[in-house]
Amino acid sequence: MDYVPLGETGIKVSELCFGTMSFGGDADEQTSKKMFDRCREAGINFFDSANVYSKGKSEKILGECIKNCREEVVITTKAYFPVGEDINAHGASKRHLMIEVDKSLRRLKTDFIDVFFIHRFDENTPLEDTLRALDDLVTQGKILYPAASNYAAWQVEKALGISAKEGWAKLICIQPMYNLVKRQAEVELLPMARAENLAVVSYSPLGGGLLSGKYGTTRKPNNGRLVKNKMYQTRYGENSYFEIAENFTSFACDRGFAPPALALAWVGGHPDITAPIIGARNLAQLETALSSVEIDMTQELRAEISTLSPSPPPATDRNEEKTEFNFDNAQFRDKH
Numbered sequence: 001m002d003y004v005p006l007g008e009t010g011i012k013v014s015e016l017c018f019g020t021m022s023f024g025g026d027a028d029e030q031t032s033k034k035m036f037d038r039c040r041e042a043g044i045n046f047f048d049s050a051n052v053y054s055k056g057k058s059e060k061i062l063g064e065c066i067k068n069c070r071e072e073v074v075i076t077t078k079a080y081f082p083v084g085e086d087i088n089a090h091g092a093s094k095r096h097l098m099i100e101v102d103k104s105l106r107r108l109k110t111d112f113i114d115v116f117f118i119h120r121f122d123e124n125t126p127l128e129d130t131l132r133a134l135d136d137l138v139t140q141g142k143i144l145y146p147a148a149s150n151y152a153a154w155q156v157e158k159a160l161g162i163s164a165k166e167g168w169a170k171l172i173c174i175q176p177m178y179n180l181v182k183r184q185a186e187v188e189l190l191p192m193a194r195a196e197n198l199a200v201v202s203y204s205p206l207g208g209g210l211l212s213g214k215y216g217t218t219r220k221p222n223n224g225r226l227v228k229n230k231m232y233q234t235r236y237g238e239n240s241y242f243e244i245a246e247n248f249t250s251f252a253c254d255r256g257f258a259p260p261a262l263a264l265a266w267v268g269g270h271p272d273i274t275a276p277i278i279g280a281r282n283l284a285q286l287e288t289a290l291s292s293v294e295i296d297m298t299q300e301l302r303a304e305i306s307t308l309s310p311s312p313p314p315a316t317d318r319n320e321e322k323t324e325f326n327f328d329n330a331q332f333r334d335k336h
Contacts, residue, residue: 001043001293004274006074007172007199009145011114013046013074015268015293017201019277020049024057026281029064035286036065040073042290048175048201048277049108050078050119051100059107067109076201077104078149080119092122094133101142115173116143120150127155128162135168149175149203153188160196171198178202178267178276180211180248180309181241187312190272199274205267206260207241208232213259216246244309251308260285261292266305269297 003012018039023032039047047066049058059077066073079100082090090096097118104113116137118130134146148156148171156174163170174193176185185202193200206212208229214221217239225232252259267276280286313319320326 003045005199006115006274008197009172009199011074013275014044015275016044016264016290017046017048017076017275017277018044019203019279020047020058020062021053021279022058022281023049023061024054029061031282032061033065034283035280036062038283038286038290040069045072046074046076046201046275048076048203050081050117051083051104051107052078052081052119056083056103056107059104063107063109070110074114075108075110076115076117076147077108077113078117078119079104080122091125092118092120092130092133093125094129094136097130097133097137101137105142112141113143115145115147117147117149117173117175118151121148121152121155127159128166131159131162131166131168135163135166138169145169145172147171147173147175147199150177153192156189156192156196156198173199173201173274175201175203175277177204178270178273179205179207180263180266180305181207181236181244183309183312186270188315190270194272200272201275201277202267202273203277205264205276205278207245207263208236210236210241210245211248211259211263213249213252215242216249217242247308248305251305257295258288258291260288261295262305264289264292265295265297266302268292269302 002015004015006013027035047062049062051059053059066075079097080090080092083100088096101113101116105111122130137143138146146169148159151174156171159171174189176189178185182204190200208225209215210226214224215226220227226236248263249259252262264276264278267273278289280289314321
């Protein structure tokens with residue numbers, strides 16, 4: 001396991017981050033603890049959670065897991081999505097964030113959260129209020145570093161500008177979706193992260209299981225998020241995604257790779273990704289994910305895999321700028 005800088009924090013984290021969304025849900029407490037121990041044995045020191053995962057059970061189990069190694073691990077959690085029936089039990093208002101951070105600290109049995117994500121941009125709360133709350137939480141020592149999940153690039157840049165203007169603690173990390181069928185992050189988020197020296201801890205590297213080798217245009221398993229979860233069916237329901245998955249599975253198997261491991265290695269092979277988040281329901285799935293670090297993801301192999309899905313257009317939609325037929329090319333310009 002290699003270790004990489006977490007943006008500009010001075011902290012080093014494992015090249016894989018283990019996501020605990022399954023803790024207390026698809027994985028019972030005993031299995032969850034076994035997976036945590038296996039991650040630690042493999043060298044993972046980076047664990048991601050959220051207050052809504054299994055209605056708080058994920059954080060409680062993670063809290064039990066880290067109690068004897070708290071100083072050796074980097075923990076993230078999040079808040080935004082509804083956590084109850086109360087009208088104010090959601091969002092990124094200062095009130096809600098203060099309440100939820102205290103609840104997370106109790107569940108995690110820790111004095112501080114290393115990285116705290118706003119789980120989603122809140123259109124109903126002034127960004128200044130959210131950022132001031134994060135700065136207050138840093139000042140209080142309850143969180144060390146603010147971060148943003150599921151933000152657009154312009155939202156991150158606006159947040160960075162406000163924090164710089166006010167002298168508040170700034171975002172140090174983003175958490176976008178990124179996998180072979182969902183490559184929108186390549187357009188603006190990843191270049192922005194590189195320019196601003198932000199860490200990138202991406203989620204859904206297997207596309208909700210789509211790139212696990214179990215899916216194709218005419219086949220799917222009996223269980224899984226893409227079978228039973230309407231949200232994932234909506235997110236990954238396009239026929240073209242299943243064609244990509246089928247071609248990717250054939251590519252991986254023809255070259256002797258486990259599709260899940262290769263999909264993870266492809267994500268982790270992007271130079272602007274700090275650590276992809278891996279997830280598992282059991283130890284067998286975890287072992288496959290861990291094996292991704294053994295794949296030599298050369299530039300050539302990554303480029304070959306990348307041809308299996310469409311590259312997203314550049315932010316300006318000027319596709320010609322990736323070719324020789326553009327006005328930056330003096331020879332082309334002189335002829336036209």
